[in-house]
Amino acid sequence: MIRFKEFSEAHKEYISKCAFSTFNIAEGAVRSGKTIANLLAFAFELEKTPDTLHLASGVTLSAARLNLGDCNGFGLEHLFRGRCRWGRYNGCESLYIRTKTGRKVVLFTGGGLSDSYKKIRGNSYGMWIATEVNKHYLSNDDTSFLNEAFNRQLAAENRKIFWDLNPDYPTHPIYTEYIDKYLSLGMPVNYRRFTMADNLSISEKRRQEIEAQYDPGSVWYKRSILGLRVAAEGLIFRQFADSPERWICSSPPEDIEFISIGGDYGGNLSKTVFVATGIRKNFAGVCVLRSHKVAGEKGEISPGKIESEFLDFVRSLSVFPWPVFYAFMDGEGQYLTNGIVRASAEAGLSLRIGDCRKNRIVDRIACKSRLIAENRWKALEGCREVIDSTATQVWDPKNPDRRLDNGSRDIDTADAEEYSWEAFMKKF
Numbered sequence: 001m002i003r004f005k006e007f008s009e010a011h012k013e014y015i016s017k018c019a020f021s022t023f024n025i026a027e028g029a030v031r032s033g034k035t036i037a038n039l040l041a042f043a044f045e046l047e048k049t050p051d052t053l054h055l056a057s058g059v060t061l062s063a064a065r066l067n068l069g070d071c072n073g074f075g076l077e078h079l080f081r082g083r084c085r086w087g088r089y090n091g092c093e094s095l096y097i098r099t100k101t102g103r104k105v106v107l108f109t110g111g112g113l114s115d116s117y118k119k120i121r122g123n124s125y126g127m128w129i130a131t132e133v134n135k136h137y138l139s140n141d142d143t144s145f146l147n148e149a150f151n152r153q154l155a156a157e158n159r160k161i162f163w164d165l166n167p168d169y170p171t172h173p174i175y176t177e178y179i180d181k182y183l184s185l186g187m188p189v190n191y192r193r194f195t196m197a198d199n200l201s202i203s204e205k206r207r208q209e210i211e212a213q214y215d216p217g218s219v220w221y222k223r224s225i226l227g228l229r230v231a232a233e234g235l236i237f238r239q240f241a242d243s244p245e246r247w248i249c250s251s252p253p254e255d256i257e258f259i260s261i262g263g264d265y266g267g268n269l270s271k272t273v274f275v276a277t278g279i280r281k282n283f284a285g286v287c288v289l290r291s292h293k294v295a296g297e298k299g300e301i302s303p304g305k306i307e308s309e310f311l312d313f314v315r316s317l318s319v320f321p322w323p324v325f326y327a328f329m330d331g332e333g334q335y336l337t338n339g340i341v342r343a344s345a346e347a348g349l350s351l352r353i354g355d356c357r358k359n360r361i362v363d364r365i366a367c368k369s370r371l372i373a374e375n376r377w378k379a380l381e382g383c384r385e386v387i388d389s390t391a392t393q394v395w396d397p398k399n400p401d402r403r404l405d406n407g408s409r410d411i412d413t414a415d416a417e418e419y420s421w422e423a424f425m426k427k428f
Contacts, residue, residue, distance in 0.1 A: 005201035008033075014192040015041045018162070021190035025179055026164045028194035029227035031202055031210055034164040035067055035131055036074050037194075042129045042162050043079045046106075047099045049158040051126020053089070054104060055149060059112035059135045061093060067131045069095060069108060076106060092119060111136035117148035124155045129162040134174040146178070167223040169231045169400040195227045215239040215373040219395075220366055232395040236365060236403055240372050241391040248387060249378050252289060257281045258325040259289065259317055262356065262419030263310070263340075264412050265333035266294070272306055273412045274313045275386060277420040278322060283427040285376030288417060289320060291385045303336055307343040314349055324351045328419045331355040356419035362401045364418040367425045376428070389413040 007015075011033055018024045018041035026034035046054070056076070058064030069075045076095055077084055083098040095106045109119045111130065116137055128149050130136065137145045153159050168174065175181075182189045196202050196210070214221040217239060219232040235241050256278035266272040272294040278287040292313045294301055310327075317324055327344075329337040334355075341353045368390075371377035379386050389410040396404040405411045421428075 008198045008200050010192060010194060010198045011037050014190065015044075017190040018160075019044070021188050022160060023182060023187065023189040023191075024160065024162045025189060025191045026162075026194060027167060027179075027191070027227075028198075029196050030166060030224045031199055031207075032194035032196050032227070033199040033201075034194050035071060038129055038131075038162040038164050039068065039071060039075060039079065042127060042160075043076065045127060045158065045160060046097060046104050048101055049104070049126050049160075050101065051156050051158055052102070052104055053123055053125055054106045055120060055123075055125045055128040055152070056095075056106050056108045057111040057120075057128070057130045057136065057145070057149070058108075059132050060110040061108060062110075063131065064108045064110060065093070068129060090123065111145040111149075113137055114139070114143055116145045117143055120145075120148060120152055123152055125149070125152045126156040126158055127160040127162070128153060131164050132166070133163040134165045134168045134172060138173045138177070167227055167229040170229045171231075171400060175229070193227060196225070213370055213374055215369055218369050218373075220369055232401050233397065234394060235391075236393040236395060237369060237372060237390050244387060244391055247372060247375070247378055248381050249287070250381055252278055252287045252320070252380060253280055253285070253378065255281045255284065256287065256320075256322050259320065259322050260325060260420045260423075261314070261327040261351075262416040262421070263327060263329040264416040264419065265306070265330045265336055266301065266412065271412050272301060273385070273416040274310060275383075275413065275416040275420050276313070276317055276324070277417065278320070279421065279424060280376075283424055285371060285374075285378070285428070286421050287377075288379040288383045288386045288420075290317060290380070291383045291413060291416070292316075293385055293413070303339045306336055307339050310340050311343060311347050311349070314344070314351065324349075326423070327351055327353040328356040328423060329353065330415070330419070331358055357422050359422050359425060361403065361418075363425070364422055365403065367422075367428060368418065371428060385410060385413045386417050389417070 015037055026037055028034055056064055056068045058067055069077050080097045085096050087094055087096050089105050089107055093108045097104045110116055112135055114137055196207055211225055214225055222228045222230045240247055258279055259276050260279055262275045264273050274292045276290045278289050294309050392409050394404050396402045
């Protein structure tokens with residue numbers, strides 16, 4: 001039996017309105033109970049809907065399963081405990097549920113990629129629940145996951161949509177093309193904005209712990225904690241830029257477990273950069289240990305020079321007592337990486353070299369911002385490129401949620417540093 005805490009009046013009102021509304025949208029701060037409210041309303045409707053097949057989506061399949069299937073013990077597999085089982089439906093991971101009106105199938109999928117729409121084609125869905133809907137793939141053509149999901153619901157007898165999201169920038173398409181547009185047209189939308197104060201299960205102590213994970217001056221704090229739709233502007237890491245000495249150290253932490261390298265290859269206006277980062281035990285944090293920028297202008301840097309300086313960079317890390325496990329290289333220069341792999345093997349270096357993950361830049365920035373706020377990001381005082389890059393990065397005033405990359409800031413170093421630890425983002 002799930003032991004729910006008392007629900008706030010905001011949650012009660014929202015959930016009750018879901019029974020009479022086609023569109024149900026919960027927006028607001030982290031830990032405000034948005035997803036649980038939608039899951040409960042979705043589960044209530046599953047008991048009585050005549051439709052058999054339904055859709056549950058996240059940015060990725062794993063996110064959908066984690067946030068909608070499990071949801072810290074409050075997800076669909078727990079709400080229907082003893083009456084459900086995981087299986088496959090037309091090749092997709094699905095939850096089979098016994099309800100008062102017969103068997104229902106909830107198909108789980110990811111919606112964050114440009115080809116995600118292909119996974120849900122060919123089916124007709126009754127209801128659709130989506131978490132972090134603003135991070136689903138949006139476009140003006142038939143590759144839009146949202147539009148494809150809507151199309152798949154056209155034959156539903158009880159068509160309902162349940163979305164949750166943290167606030168984004170004010171002109172995000174999720175607002176201009178969907179939420180705000182629907183509200184302005186007077187469509188049957190049950191919209192509610194929630195804050196942590198609406199979640200009565202969050203204690204004051206826990207609330208303070210959550211807030212401490214964010215830089216109070218950052219866009220992440222304004223969106224995730226205050227629940228505001230705000231545009232990113234100015235310095236990205238303002239907290240660091242105001243007092244960099246708080247995160248610069250003369251010696252690395254003693255609990256580093258291994259070293260990971262990130263490499264960004266230069267282009268027309270950029271430089272090739274290598275950054276070595278110490279990853280602390282149990283992924284407690286990171287410390288940038290060393291950085292190197294390959295000297296030379298366009299046409300002066302050959303693959304051989306890059307290979308030679310990479311080998312020298314790896315050898316220079318022998319001054320540290322920790323093993324070098326990985327090198328994550330820019331995937332845009334595959335032929336350069338192949339040369340580095342070959343040269344490293346010939347030199348007898350025993351590290352794993354491959355392409356970087358290329359996570360979304362805004363997600364990498366959010367992760368670093370949180371590490372800085374929690375004092376879990378450090379840099380040795382000799383890493384001037386990384387220190388200066390971190391202190392001077394700014395948001396692009398013409399492109400929401402993108403950092404300025406026009407040659408006026410050292411983004412090459414920023415990319416290389418982020419490549420060195422982005423593979424472990426979820427563990428941080």
